[in-house]
Amino acid sequence: MTIDDLKQRFRNLLAKLPIDRFRNPAPVVGVMRLDGIIGRSAGPGRHGLSLDSHERAIAKLFDNSQLKAVALIINSPGGSPVQSALIAKRIRDLADEKDLPVVAFCEDVAASGGYWLACAADEIFADENSIVGSIGVISAGFGFVDLIERIGIERRVYSTGPRKGMLDPFQDEKSEDIDRLRELHEDIFETFKNHVRRCRGDRLRALDEALFTGDIWTGRQAVEVGLIDGLADMRTEMRKRYGDKVKFQRSGVRRGLLSRLRGGASGGRIGIDPGEVIGALDDWAHWKRFGL
Numbered sequence: 001m002t003i004d005d006l007k008q009r010f011r012n013l014l015a016k017l018p019i020d021r022f023r024n025p026a027p028v029v030g031v032m033r034l035d036g037i038i039g040r041s042a043g044p045g046r047h048g049l050s051l052d053s054h055e056r057a058i059a060k061l062f063d064n065s066q067l068k069a070v071a072l073i074i075n076s077p078g079g080s081p082v083q084s085a086l087i088a089k090r091i092r093d094l095a096d097e098k099d100l101p102v103v104a105f106c107e108d109v110a111a112s113g114g115y116w117l118a119c120a121a122d123e124i125f126a127d128e129n130s131i132v133g134s135i136g137v138i139s140a141g142f143g144f145v146d147l148i149e150r151i152g153i154e155r156r157v158y159s160t161g162p163r164k165g166m167l168d169p170f171q172d173e174k175s176e177d178i179d180r181l182r183e184l185h186e187d188i189f190e191t192f193k194n195h196v197r198r199c200r201g202d203r204l205r206a207l208d209e210a211l212f213t214g215d216i217w218t219g220r221q222a223v224e225v226g227l228i229d230g231l232a233d234m235r236t237e238m239r240k241r242y243g244d245k246v247k248f249q250r251s252g253v254r255r256g257l258l259s260r261l262r263g264g265a266s267g268g269r270i271g272i273d274p275g276e277v278i279g280a281l282d283d284w285a286h287w288k289r290f291g292l
Helices: 003-016 051-062 081-098 113-118 145-150 175-203 219-225 234-242 257-262 274-288
Strands: 028-035 067-076 102-111 123-126 131-133 216-218 247-250
Touching (some): 051 067, 067 081, 081 175, 113 131
16 A cells, blocks of 8 residues: 555545544635845844745745645835845746745835735735835935045045946946946846736736836725735635635744844844944835835
8 A cells, every 4th residue: 555545545534534624624825924125134133035034934835735825915115126036936936836826915015126026926915005016126325425535535446447346435426337327227127027017917007108117006006007906905805715714824034033132122232333224224215215
């Protein structure tokens, strides 16, 4: 007798038991929260979304033969286009491999890379007040030329080519550097647009000139232009589809002890790390672009 024969006999025995939960097991929906800035962590206490940090949790999410569907809860203002693409592809590959429907639910914001992640799903829902969209590419930084001159710092740069120091924040901007950056942006932008077109297809109800300007929409407006499929929260929608007895199996990333301690009110530290302050301001700016 083979292992498969034994498994079948065991299932047949369970089916005969007078216990309803064995005869009719509750449907299971896998749930993963994708929350925060997309990109590799830029320093202690900062936790970016990346394939490296989430790959194990994503694999665990799909590793259940009882799953009926996977739900993604997304709350992200965007970040790295590369990590957005890698995470979305990994989710889509596993969904196709396991033949499972994936449904995304946008919370406060699913913008830029956050919307890129949402498009990995077969369907997208949001709250009527969610902020959705921002399909475009942006980069931002600081210039410190006047500051270092004022305090008497001399900048010394040695490179093997004229473009190696492109967009150095301690030197004056050059028009050719800006033009080159815009070329790179346009190339990434085309990839983003193609991703949205491929995933949303004929559900898009607005022209490219309206959808691909970097503009944002509320959840209700996003339904009208076809960026999402409807207004709903995860629990209500999944119960509507699979019944009130549906079970939610959550998969997520556990933060290490050091990260949790550093993420506390004071972290037990004295003094301020300027690098962490700048990083925190950068994260804050990502969210504030959407009024959050």
